[in-house]
Amino acid sequence: MEIEIDRSGTVDGFKNLVANIRNRGAKGVLVLSADKNGYTSENLDSFLQNLEIPVFGGIFPEIIYKNEKLDIGNVAVGFMNSVPTVHTIENISDDDVDIAEEMEEIEEEFETMFVFIDAFSTSIETVINEIYFNFGLESNFIGGGAGSLSFVQKPVLYTNSGLVEDGVTLTTIEEVSGIGVKHGWESIDGAFQITKANKNVIEELDYKPAFEVYKEVVEKHSNMEFREDNFFDIAKGYPFGISKIGTEKIVRDPISEEGGKLVCVGNVKDGDYVDILHGEKDGLVSAVKIAYSEGSGKLESDVKFTLFIDCISRVLYLEDSFQEELDAVATKDSILVGALTLGEIANTGSDYLEFYNKTAVVGVF
Amino acid sequence: MVGLEREKVLYEISMSIGNSLDLKKMTKEVLGTLLRKLSCTSGAIFQSSDEVIGVEKAVLSIPKNISKNKDYISIFERYRTESSGELDGGKQFYLLKLPNFGYLILIRNEELETLILKSLTPILQKIANSSNACIQNSELIEKTEQLNQSLVEVQAANKAKSQFLANMSHEIRTPLNGIVGFLELLKRTEPTEQQKRYIDVINSSSETLLEIINDILDFSKIEAGKMEVEYVAFDFIHEAKMVFELFKSRAKDKNLDFFASIDVFMPQYIVMDKIRLKQIFVNLINNAIKFTPDGSVSVKIEVLESNDESVTWKVGVTDTGIGIPEDKIQKILEPFTQSNNSDTRKFGGTGLGLSITKNLIELMGGKLEISSIHGEGSTFAFTLTSKFVDGSEIEADEVRTGGNMKFHGRILVAEDNIVNQLLISEILSQMDMEFELVGNGEEAVEEFRDGGFDLVLMDHNMPILDGAGALKQIREYEESKNLKRTPNIILTANALKGDRERFISELGFDEYLSKPLDRIQLNTVFKKFLKEK
Numbered sequence: 001m002e003i004e005i006d007r008s009g010t011v012d013g014f015k016n017l018v019a020n021i022r023n024r025g026a027k028g029v030l031v032l033s034a035d036k037n038g039y040t041s042e043n044l045d046s047f048l049q050n051l052e053i054p055v056f057g058g059i060f061p062e063i064i065y066k067n068e069k070l071d072i073g074n075v076a077v078g079f080m081n082s083v084p085t086v087h088t089i090e091n092i093s094d095d096d097v098d099i100a101e102e103m104e105e106i107e108e109e110f111e112t113m114f115v116f117i118d119a120f121s122t123s124i125e126t127v128i129n130e131i132y133f134n135f136g137l138e139s140n141f142i143g144g145g146a147g148s149l150s151f152v153q154k155p156v157l158y159t160n161s162g163l164v165e166d167g168v169t170l171t172t173i174e175e176v177s178g179i180g181v182k183h184g185w186e187s188i189d190g191a192f193q194i195t196k197a198n199k200n201v202i203e204e205l206d207y208k209p210a211f212e213v214y215k216e217v218v219e220k221h222s223n224m225e226f227r228e229d230n231f232f233d234i235a236k237g238y239p240f241g242i243s244k245i246g247t248e249k250i251v252r253d254p255i256s257e258e259g260g261k262l263v264c265v266g267n268v269k270d271g272d273y274v275d276i277l278h279g280e281k282d283g284l285v286s287a288v289k290i291a292y293s294e295g296s297g298k299l300e301s302d303v304k305f306t307l308f309i310d311c312i313s314r315v316l317y318l319e320d321s322f323q324e325e326l327d328a329v330a331t332k333d334s335i336l337v338g339a340l341t342l343g344e345i346a347n348t349g350s351d352y353l354e355f356y357n358k359t360a361v362v363g364v365f
Numbered sequence: 366m367v368g369l370e371r372e373k374v375l376y377e378i379s380m381s382i383g384n385s386l387d388l389k390k391m392t393k394e395v396l397g398t399l400l401r402k403l404s405c406t407s408g409a410i411f412q413s414s415d416e417v418i419g420v421e422k423a424v425l426s427i428p429k430n431i432s433k434n435k436d437y438i439s440i441f442e443r444y445r446t447e448s449s450g451e452l453d454g455g456k457q458f459y460l461l462k463l464p465n466f467g468y469l470i471l472i473r474n475e476e477l478e479t480l481i482l483k484s485l486t487p488i489l490q491k492i493a494n495s496s497n498a499c500i501q502n503s504e505l506i507e508k509t510e511q512l513n514q515s516l517v518e519v520q521a522a523n524k525a526k527s528q529f530l531a532n533m534s535h536e537i538r539t540p541l542n543g544i545v546g547f548l549e550l551l552k553r554t555e556p557t558e559q560q561k562r563y564i565d566v567i568n569s570s571s572e573t574l575l576e577i578i579n580d581i582l583d584f585s586k587i588e589a590g591k592m593e594v595e596y597v598a599f600d601f602i603h604e605a606k607m608v609f610e611l612f613k614s615r616a617k618d619k620n621l622d623f624f625a626s627i628d629v630f631m632p633q634y635i636v637m638d639k640i641r642l643k644q645i646f647v648n649l650i651n652n653a654i655k656f657t658p659d660g661s662v663s664v665k666i667e668v669l670e671s672n673d674e675s676v677t678w679k680v681g682v683t684d685t686g687i688g689i690p691e692d693k694i695q696k697i698l699e700p701f702t703q704s705n706n707s708d709t710r711k712f713g714g715t716g717l718g719l720s721i722t723k724n725l726i727e728l729m730g731g732k733l734e735i736s737s738i739h740g741e742g743s744t745f746a747f748t749l750t751s752k753f754v755d756g757s758e759i760e761a762d763e764v765r766t767g768g769n770m771k772f773h774g775r776i777l778v779a780e781d782n783i784v785n786q787l788l789i790s791e792i793l794s795q796m797d798m799e800f801e802l803v804g805n806g807e808e809a810v811e812e813f814r815d816g817g818f819d820l821v822l823m824d825h826n827m828p829i830l831d832g833a834g835a836l837k838q839i840r841e842y843e844e845s846k847n848l849k850r851t852p853n854i855i856l857t858a859n860a861l862k863g864d865r866e867r868f869i870s871e872l873g874f875d876e877y878l879s880k881p882l883d884r885i886q887l888n889t890v891f892k893k894f895l896k897e898k
Contacts, residue, residue, distance in 0.1 A: 108428075108430055129397055132397075132427060132428070133393070133397070133427050133428065133429055134428060134429050135428055136406070136407055136427060136428025136429075136434075137406045137407065137428075138428070138434075191373055243370055243373050243374055243377075243402075244374070244401065244402055244403075244404055245370070245371070245374050245402060245403050245404055245481065246403075246404040246475060247404045269377075270380075271376070271377060271380040272377055273373040273376070273377065352400055352401040352404065352405075354401075
């Protein structure tokens with residue numbers, strides 16, 4: 001794999017970056033771009049449509065290059081040995097689109113699948129379930145939610161048809177990978193039963209308005225008080241955790257409060273039990289180290305390239321300490337690139353494919 | 366794992382069971398939740414009544430394709446002797462029985478706690494019950510679909526039958542047209558007394574045949590849902606009295622007393638379908654006379670209620686006839702039914718009249734009620750509500766058109782049927798009309814081009830070129846020569862509702878005449894398009 005970086009974040013910077021990779025003989029390209037670049041369909045569609053090699057990736061709140069996080073610019077990963085196969089499903093939130101049928105067309109035999117999805121689609125869980133139903137866990141999966149921290153939905157996925165909104169790209173490659181997933185958040189209270197939920201909104205916990213229950217626990221633990229303007233400042237340190245047997249809880253990040261209901265990134269279900277989690281900075285950073293060693297432990301050869309998919313809300317929570325996370329993954333022997341995403345997608349090869357929040361996913365190749 | 370955590374997870378799994386009655390959908394939710402909550406790498410549900418499992422018995426598996434999956438290949442070889450065990454790479458499999466349904470296989474990287482495995486027992490029973498409910502539901506849906514399909518087929522067969530009856534009636538009406546028409550002409554040739562009697566017999570038989578055919582056509586229209594009523598204002602009292610007069614003489618012929626009374630408050634002019642209302646009266650009174658060997662038949666029309674605009678009135682036709690057994694009262698309303706098969710032989714008729722009458726009354730918003738004592742007599746009654754109007758509102762539509770009217774003009778007649786040709790020729794000759802006769806549409810176009818016609822009478826079903834095709838060419842010719850549009854009248858034995866609209870609006874004819882050809886209708890059309898002499 002060949003890596004190129006563009007720090008300008010301009011449209012020309014993007015075009016030159018991709019052209020350089022293609023000229024170096026890449027058979028396909030993954031591009032990770034920062035939201036601040038301000039790319040639109042008008043800027044890029046024509047260029048993407050005329051590109052002779054498969055392209056995928058997307059626009060994320062921030063991107064990673066070596067041990068640096070960039071809020072402007074692009075990184076490109078060129079695939080030199082085999083041609084990646086990109087399958088795009090558009091309008092996934094539309095009930096008339098049969099996601100299962102769309103997936104029928106994808107070859108079942110592959111080593112690794114990259115999954116990039118519009119983080120503001122309402123059918124993320126359906127897509128994730130269908131991937132698992134179709135392909136199981138024989139292969140590795142890595143990816144995340146693309147989008148802007150402004151929470152405004154817009155075209156964010158790169159495809160050879162142009163930028164796509166409300167879609168998912170499923171890209172298969174014949175490169176062997178090792179995946180590690182860890183978040184490091186621990187339970188401080190629970191379990192609370194979700195007694196009323198609607199897709200990604202928790203309306204009631206234990207038959208009470210969700211925010212009422214959440215507020216009581218979090219204010220007591222944090223010694224801070226929720227006001228009208230500081231919900232996410234406090235909530236970023238107190239996500240929900242959904243129980244599973246034999247593995248870490250699945251984190252659900254509450255991003256806003258609307259009339260006593262809590263809006264999360266990722267679906268929640270009626271009847272599920274959740275704990276309220278909290279993380280110490282050291283615990284979160286050490287979780288990333290574990291994720292890296294889990295991933296690299298599964299790879300029989302030396303790590304040449306690391307793809308780090310980390311949650312943007314970990315950056316917002318860890319602030320300056322986030323650099324420690326990057327340092328934990330960046331090694332001098334391999335190149336690190338990545339994206340700070342709105343939700344992470346991965347399987348560790350041992351359990352159910354999930355759409356995570358506030359979680360570090362490390363893929364090594 | 367702590368007990369509370371285990372209970373939470375098991376609760377969540379149990380909540381995923383039975384949320385759909387579609388087996389695929391239900392098992393997908395259950396298996397997905399099981400694998401997710403128990404951190405399994407793969408799983409499958411098998412439906413097996415004979416305790417044999419294999420790819421072909423999988424209701425659902427995750428991943429979807431397990432036919433080449435080495436874990437499952439290994440399990441299929443071992444399941445008869447092992448209900449759990451280790452697979453390649455250290456993975457564990459668990460074969461769990463779904464009572465009275467089949468099996469569940471779970472594959473996991475690590476062993477499941479015994480307590481969890483044991484706690485799954487009631488959940489497995491629930492999954493089995495729910496799966497069986499899904500299967501029963503799908504069988505029920507399949508049976509319902511089969512029944513619906515059968516119903517569609519029966520309805521289609523019924524429709525085909527009605528269509529056949531309509532076609533057959535149409536075919537019979539054409540030659541009958543010739544018979545009735547020529548009988549009328551024959552009467553004018555000063556026949557001998559004996560010939561007159563014979564003519565009367567033929568005439569009576571033809572009329573009976575025409576009645577039967579009309580009944581069948583009406584019945585076909587009712588069956589096809591195409592029967593409609595046409596509301597016009599007319600002199601109800603006059604029409605009712607006409608009907609009574611007709612039946613008074615028929616009753617007298619059978620030595621029956623006939624009584625008829627009309628409520629003095631019954632308005633003279635009402636808005637109703639005159640023809641259909643008359644048909645109802647005729648059917649009911651005709652039946653009463655037919656099935657009454659001695660005694661009387663009485664008709665009573667009484668007003669039940671009225672306001673400024675409408676009147677609700679009841680008609681009762683009572684006879685002292687053979688009556689109807691109680692258990693047959695509803696049955697006689699079914700088509701082709703009389704109370705006793707021997708009645709058909711004795712009294713004749715198709716058994717359609719009462720069914721048509723009932724339907725016509727219902728179309729007008731009423732209901733036919735029957736009360737009868739077998740051997741003593743019957744009463745057939747119905748109640749209708751109709752608007753009434755002032756006599757001055759009845760205008761020209763009541764003016765009769767006919768008699769010995771004469772017209773200027775030259776007529777082109779296109780008709781392939783020889784009998785009909787003769788009939789039309791006779792009628793037109795008697796009217797002193799000048800006309801040319803051709804046998805098909807092509808000849809009609811040629812003749813028309815020679816010019817000089819003021820009106821065209823065009824049959825529809827003709828060889829070489831039909832009426833519609835001929836009209837099209839005539840119109841094109843007129844346009845190319847900038848000629849005035851010549852009235853083209855379609856003559857057809859197609860007498861179903863909607864035909865008139867089709868021929869005039871869709872095919873472009875100027876007027877429509879149905880066969881058997883009626884001289885009064887012909888006079889009306891000529892009056893519309895030609896100058897009177």
